[in-house]
Amino acid sequence: MKRETRLVHTPGHELVPPLSRATTYDRAEGPYLYQRNASPTVEEAERLLGELEGGPGPALLFPSGMGAVTSVLLALLAPGARVAFPHDAYYGVAVLLQTELARWGLELVSFDQTGPAPDGVDVVWLETPSNPLLSFPDLDAHVEAAHAAGARVVVDSTAATPVLLRPLEHGADVVVHSATKYLSGHSDTLLGAAACAADRDRERIYEFRTRSGIVAAPDPAWLLLRGLRTLAVRVARQSASALELARRLDAHPAVERVFYPGLGDATAARYLDGGFGGLLSFLAAGGADAAARVEQRVRTIRNATSLGGVETLLETRHRYEGDRVPETLVRLAVGLEDVDDLWDDLAQALA
Ligand code: PLP
Numbered sequence: 001m002k003r004e005t006r007l008v009h010t011p012g013h014e015l016v017p018p019l020s021r022a023t024t025y026d027r028a029e030g031p032y033l034y035q036r037n038a039s040p041t042v043e044e045a046e047r048l049l050g051e052l053e054g055g056p057g058p059a060l061l062f063p064s065g066m067g068a069v070t071s072v073l074l075a076l077l078a079p080g081a082r083v084a085f086p087h088d089a090y091y092g093v094a095v096l097l098q099t100e101l102a103r104w105g106l107e108l109v110s111f112d113q114t115g116p117a118p119d120g121v122d123v124v125w126l127e128t129p130s131n132p133l134l135s136f137p138d139l140d141a142h143v144e145a146a147h148a149a150g151a152r153v154v155v156d157s158t159a160a161t162p163v164l165l166r167p168l169e170h171g172a173d174v175v176v177h178s179a180t181k182y183l184s185g186h187s188d189t190l191l192g193a194a195a196c197a198a199d200r201d202r203e204r205i206y207e208f209r210t211r212s213g214i215v216a217a218p219d220p221a222w223l224l225l226r227g228l229r230t231l232a233v234r235v236a237r238q239s240a241s242a243l244e245l246a247r248r249l250d251a252h253p254a255v256e257r258v259f260y261p262g263l264g265d266a267t268a269a270r271y272l273d274g275g276f277g278g279l280l281s282f283l284a285a286g287g288a289d290a291a292a293r294v295e296q297r298v299r300t301i302r303n304a305t306s307l308g309g310v311e312t313l314l315e316t317r318h319r320y321e322g323d324r325v326p327e328t329l330v331r332l333a334v335g336l337e338d339v340d341d342l343w344d345d346l347a348q349a350l351a
Pocket of ligand 1: 065177178
């Protein structure tokens with residue numbers, strides 16, 4: 001069965017999975033003990049997501065993407081471990097590494113993920129593609145080099161989703177997602193996920209999750225199950241609209257540069273199957289004021305943070321990230337609206 005078909009159907013008697021909120025269970029009646037260890041609705045979402053990623057076992061769910069990132073790093077690494085991370089990694093990941101985790105003894109080295117990672121590290125962290133600069137790493141080359149040196153490769157594939165890319169199939173050790181974004185898909189669920197190539201990594205992260213309590217609750221897991229049913233069609237539509245908007249922005253005189261893997265990134269084209277995703281960025285011509293005016297003038301598109309929902313969102317990123325990104329950088333997270341309505345709105349805002 002194709003992925004699209006598996007996503008739509010829930011196996012068993014009930015066509016829609018039940019939502020189980022119990023925090024504790026009668027030991028004589030079944031396998032569950034306590035919700036922090038495992039619970040049926042969370043497990044069902046983990047089973048489906050694990051299958052989607054093409055790994056050997058279920059995924060693991062966390063209360064947010066950052067919860068997944070934190071848990072993977074703290075569970076798998078020892079104090080003093082060296083982590084190579086892209087200089088354009090998602091801002092929240094960079095801040096977590098440079099503040100909290102550095103305080104606990106992780107050594108950090110940032111690098112350009114479009115080239116080789118530095119030697120002598122324990123983990124190579126990649127983003128497919130990076131948010132918001134949309135750089136794309138050569139996954140196979142990174143996996144080969146890292147494994148030859150005894151390092152793990154962790155891929156944050158939030159922006160690609162398993163519809164377009166399954167990093168475990170390329171030999172990555174762990175894939176993480178902000179499931180808040182495309183996987184849940186409706187801007188109403190904060191969740192994170194990790195899937196592992198090795199059962200022992202999965203077991204270690206699971207043990208850390210149970211001990212730390214950084215575990216997803218049933219309600220968001222149920223909303224994830226609901227969202228996954230339409231993931232394939234949403235990502236296909238968002239990718240098609242984003243490509244169209246990227247092309248039109250690229251030709252617009254008020255736009256200096258567009259960042260989108262679908263505009264000729266040969267590496268991204270080798271890895272992404274079925275589209276280039278719904279996330280893009282552009283530099284507004286005319287300085288920071290021009291970028292701010294685009295933010296203020298959009299009407300259909302909403303000036304809000306996040307990505308992966310059904311509604312198109314846009315924001316400048318310099319206000320959070322400072323000089324990691326240009327002042328004129330506008331990030332556009334394309335939703336499901338009619339593409340011409342989106343273009344009309346962008347064009348009037350750029351004018
Ligand atoms: N990774 C990427 C690429 C993201 O874009 C985000 C959030 O924007 C995260 C991780 C963090 O996820 P969350 O906001 O669910 O904690």
